[in-house]
Amino acid sequence: MLSSLLKAELKNWFSFIRHSNFEDKLRGLLFVGLIALFFISAEYLSFRIFTAFSSVGGITLEFIAMALTMRSLSLFFLIIMALLFFGTMIAAIDALYFDSDIDFLASKPISKNTVLLKKFIQIYLTSAWIVFIVVPPVMLGYSRAYGLGYSHLPLSILALFLFTIPAVSFASSLVIFIVRFMTVDRARESVIGVGVVISFAIVYLYRLLSPTNLFAPQRLLTDATEYIQELTLPLSEELPSSMMTKALLSASAMKPDRYFISLGQLLIYSSIAFTVFLLAGYFLFETDRPVSGNASSRGLIERMVRFDSFAKYISRLFPQRMSGLVYKEIVENLRDPMQLSHLILMAAIVALHLANLSELPFEIHSSSKVLVAFLNLGLVGFLIAAVSVRFVFPAPSLEGTSFWRIASSPVDSKNYVILKFFVAAAPLTIFSLLIIAASNSFIGVGMDLSLAWCIASISMTTAISAMGIGIGFSMPSFHKQNVFEISSSPGGIVFLIMSLLYAGGTILILVLPTYDAAFGNTSYLSLKGITALLIVILSSLAITSASLKTARMEFERFTEKIYGL
Amino acid sequence: MANKMALLEIHRVSKQFGSKTIISSLDLNAEEGSIFGFLGPNGAGKTTTIRMIVGILRPTEGKISISGYDTVEDAIQAKMITGYIPDAPYLYPKLTGYEYLELVAHLYGLKNFKKRIFTLAERFDLAGSLEYFIDSYSFGMRQKLSIIGAVLPNPKLVVVDEPLIGLDPPAARTVKDLFIELKKDGVLVFMSTHFLEIAELLCDRVGIIDRGELASVGRLDELMKNKNTRLEEIFLRLLAERREEGSDERRRWEALADAAGRSKTC
Numbered sequence: 128m129l130s131s132l133l134k135a136e137l138k139n140w141f142s143f144i145r146h147s148n149f150e151d152k153l154r155g156l157l158f159v160g161l162i163a164l165f166f167i168s169a170e171y172l173s174f175r176i177f178t179a180f181s182s183v184g185g186i187t188l189e190f191i192a193m194a195l196t197m198r199s200l201s202l203f204f205l206i207i208m209a210l211l212f213f214g215t216m217i218a219a220i221d222a223l224y225f226d227s228d229i230d231f232l233a234s235k236p237i238s239k240n241t242v243l244l245k246k247f248i249q250i251y252l253t254s255a256w257i258v259f260i261v262v263p264p265v266m267l268g269y270s271r272a273y274g275l276g277y278s279h280l281p282l283s284i285l286a287l288f289l290f291t292i293p294a295v296s297f298a299s300s301l302v303i304f305i306v307r308f309m310t311v312d313r314a315r316e317s318v319i320g321v322g323v324v325i326s327f328a329i330v331y332l333y334r335l336l337s338p339t340n341l342f343a344p345q346r347l348l349t350d351a352t353e354y355i356q357e358l359t360l361p362l363s364e365e366l367p368s369s370m371m372t373k374a375l376l377s378a379s380a381m382k383p384d385r386y387f388i389s390l391g392q393l394l395i396y397s398s399i400a401f402t403v404f405l406l407a408g409y410f411l412f413e414t415d416r417p418v419s420g421n422a423s424s425r426g427l428i429e430r431m432v433r434f435d436s437f438a439k440y441i442s443r444l445f446p447q448r449m450s451g452l453v454y455k456e457i458v459e460n461l462r463d464p465m466q467l468s469h470l471i472l473m474a475a476i477v478a479l480h481l482a483n484l485s486e487l488p489f490e491i492h493s494s495s496k497v498l499v500a501f502l503n504l505g506l507v508g509f510l511i512a513a514v515s516v517r518f519v520f521p522a523p524s525l526e527g528t529s530f531w532r533i534a535s536s537p538v539d540s541k542n543y544v545i546l547k548f549f550v551a552a553a554p555l556t557i558f559s560l561l562i563i564a565a566s567n568s569f570i571g572v573g574m575d576l577s578l579a580w581c582i583a584s585i586s587m588t589t590a591i592s593a594m595g596i597g598i599g600f601s602m603p604s605f606h607k608q609n610v611f612e613i614s615s616s617p618g619g620i621v622f623l624i625m626s627l628l629y630a631g632g633t634i635l636i637l638v639l640p641t642y643d644a645a646f647g648n649t650s651y652l653s654l655k656g657i658t659a660l661l662i663v664i665l666s667s668l669a670i671t672s673a674s675l676k677t678a679r680m681e682f683e684r685f686t687e688k689i690y691g692l
Numbered sequence: 693m694a695n696k697m698a699l700l701e702i703h704r705v706s707k708q709f710g711s712k713t714i715i716s717s718l719d720l721n722a723e724e725g726s727i728f729g730f731l732g733p734n735g736a737g738k739t740t741t742i743r744m745i746v747g748i749l750r751p752t753e754g755k756i757s758i759s760g761y762d763t764v765e766d767a768i769q770a771k772m773i774t775g776y777i778p779d780a781p782y783l784y785p786k787l788t789g790y791e792y793l794e795l796v797a798h799l800y801g802l803k804n805f806k807k808r809i810f811t812l813a814e815r816f817d818l819a820g821s822l823e824y825f826i827d828s829y830s831f832g833m834r835q836k837l838s839i840i841g842a843v844l845p846n847p848k849l850v851v852v853d854e855p856l857i858g859l860d861p862p863a864a865r866t867v868k869d870l871f872i873e874l875k876k877d878g879v880l881v882f883m884s885t886h887f888l889e890i891a892e893l894l895c896d897r898v899g900i901i902d903r904g905e906l907a908s909v910g911r912l913d914e915l916m917k918n919k920n921t922r923l924e925e926i927f928l929r930l931l932a933e934r935r936e937e938g939s940d941e942r943r944r945w946e947a948l949a950d951a952a953g954r955s956k957t958c
């Protein structure tokens with residue numbers, strides 16, 4: 128029974144591949160290429176980081192290097208786990224209560240356990256796959272940095288699989304539990320609450336682990352004992368993230384006994400979590416769920432914050448024929464609890480980042496300031512890419528079946544594309560400028576650098592938003608349940624990787640003049656610096672206009688994609 | 693009648709999806725101040741044709757013009773005078789009914805539309821629901837909202853794909869009255885429908901499309917007088933004749949036509 132259900136799902140998937148035409152196959156190839164590129168870059172980056180760790184403390188203090196590695200791996204897995212938990216909640220609400228096959232399954236003589244199993248597999252696949260793309264390159268980079276060979280990889284991946292089960296099971300159970308006590312719509316809102324809690328938990332754990340201290344090996348010279356104590360302090364042993372870390376470390380160090388202990392712990396954890404899911408599902412999951420209680424009731428957040436007046440105000444800045452669309456774009460995004468919760472999560476991460484910067488010890492050399500600020504610029508680029516894959520890229524796909532409204536209205540495709548671009552780029556630009564300005568003033572870098580990096584960040588937000596719109600129109604995915612699924616569609620991944628590469632490229636262009644400014648004590652606005660900035664601006668303009676042109680061309684074909692084949 | 697202008701002109705239009713031909717060389721005119729019924733069996737190509745008229749799909753070959761505006765070349769002008777009611781009312785779930793209509797008004801550059809929105813909404817018993825989110829609407833309520841949105845900008849051409857699906861009797865009556873009023877005001881209503889009684893009741897002319905080709909077109913009274921039968925029988929017999937001689941399908945359709953001829957009610 129279960130297998131026939133899964134077979135139907137798989138068939139659906141493969142027919143998508145088989146029936147794609149040449150152009151789609153080309154895109155598929157591009158897609159695979161980009162994934163490979165991401166893999167290689169991520170592997171290289173983690174290789175560099177672990178190499179840097181392994182050199183800390185020298186040969187005599189090898190255990191410090193080990194502690195550093197362990198700390199950072201735990202932190203990495205912890206963040207992965209928190210994000211997986213949060214992502215799963217969203218995926219679970221949709222798979223369990225909004226999926227179109229719910230009514231179909233409910234009307235068939237299928238046992239509840241079969242339905243639950245099918246749903247669990249579906250939830251797992253939609254939320255956990257990203258872990259298997261993000262983590263392996265880090266494992267590879269780690270193995271290369273320590274020269275450990277790759278034979279431990281199957282064991283480590285097995286541990287990774289067990290590591291993902293608890294987050295997915297607990298998050299799904301929590302959703303089932305919440306929905307039991309309120310309507311599904313309210314449950315969606317409470318996901319925001321969970322998002323906030325998770326953000327604060329990350330902040331708290333981050334503080335607890337205080338990675339800024341980890342990266343201050345110069346303290347070895349002053350208060351060495353305290354530093355070493357801090358590093359070797361046991362950290363939340365009972366979380367799967369530290370079990371995962373230990374499993375990886377002992378697998379790669381060829382210590383099978385310790386590996387199997389960690390694996391056993393993970394296995395016990397997973398079984399408990401999965402049992403909890405089955406029990407919650409068996410006793411609490413109902414397919415006839417009240418989606419929204421009162422027809423007229425607005426969400427709690429909607430009632431507290433009047434988005435409409437804000438949206439009205441902004442839309443009045445536009446010519447009348449466009450103002451309606453501006454209003455719709457803003458309001459639709461803000462009224463979607465999923466979107467809103469992501470926004471809150473991002474805001475929390477930014478706040479955390481700024482708080483950390485403000486506490487950095489800067490008695491050190493001014494060149495380090497420049498480097499930290501520069502790293503910060505890179506981080507902002509990364510953040511913009513991450514935000515746009517949720518907010519910008521899905522915008523065209525979200526029109527989906529409602530697109531007839533715009534397609535049959537007297538709207539000029541050029542205006543429409545520019546409007547979509549503007550609605551995406553304006554908040555992103557303000558957002559990133561604020562981060563750059565705030566962090567530069569915390570760090571205390573000079574005006575010249577601040578100015579240069581503000582220009583660089585405007586260039587990045589512009590080009591990345593335009594790319595989001597362009598790729599959003601050319602590789603849309605319709606009939607998806609939520610933004611989450613759209614951003615993890617092939618188009619979303621292509622966009623994420625392309626924007627990461629672009630941001631990386633921009634940072635690379637700025638490396639040379641930054642190096643000069645940091646160590647040569649020259650102003651950034653030298654010939655070299657200005658040339659680099661010009662290249663950044665010009666490449667941003669080129670990418671922006673090419674992307675918007677693509678978007679406009681694809682706009683014309685958009686309805687053929689929705690209504691035709 | 694003869695001096696009325698052809699508001700909608702479909703000239704040798706074909707549409708292909710990939711290598712599949714959905715519409716082949718369709719020729720059709722319809723004049724202002726009339727109701728045109730576009731009939732045909734499932735999968736005949738009605739929705740596809742309608743989507744081309746409203747500028748959602750592009751003809752692979754041929755031209756469509758509305759009041760002289762080409763739907764591809766002068767798309768904006770053509771859309772400006774066209775209202776469209778799709779076969780399924782997919783609207784923006786996170787907007788309220790009023791916000792949706794306001795969006796439409798803005799898109800068409802209307803001024804002082806508030807009163808008109810409420811008048812129309814009252815006619816469809818929707819005024820009390822305008823402040824609610826569309827995702828709390830029932831199917832019929834969405835359909836009503838979509839109808840109001842189509843006629844709100846005072847179009848010269850209203851294109852309707854299956855107008856009465858999901859509507860309650862009062863709303864169905866309101867739609868029929870509305871169409872007759874529009875016709876009196878010189879608007880062309882172009883509608884596809886499977887309810888032949890509705891076509892009989894409302895339409896001045898009908899076109900019957902079958903497998904992407906126009907099988908018959910003409911004034912309703914002429915069609916009915918010549919055969920002196922009900923539209924259902926005419927429709928079924930016409931389709932039967934287009935099926936292959938001696939085929940099972942033809943025999944089945946002929947039997948249906950005979951049955952329709954014998955029965956007095958639907």
Ligand SMILES: Nc1ncnc2c1ncn2[C@@H]1O[C@H](COP(=O)(O)OP(=O)(O)OP(=O)(O)O)[C@@H](O)[C@H]1O
Nearest residue numbers: 690691692709714733734735736737738739740741
């Ligand atoms: N996206 C598509 N890709 C391929 N073929 C399509 C597509 N959409 C419709 N068709 C085909 O085009 C033909 C006409 O479809 P259309 O929807 O226009 O029919 P219709 O007359 O509106 O039918 P109904 O009375 O069922 O609404 C059908 O044979 C259908 O299979």
Ligand SMILES: [Mg+2]
Nearest residue numbers: 738739779853
């Ligand atoms: Mg149809």
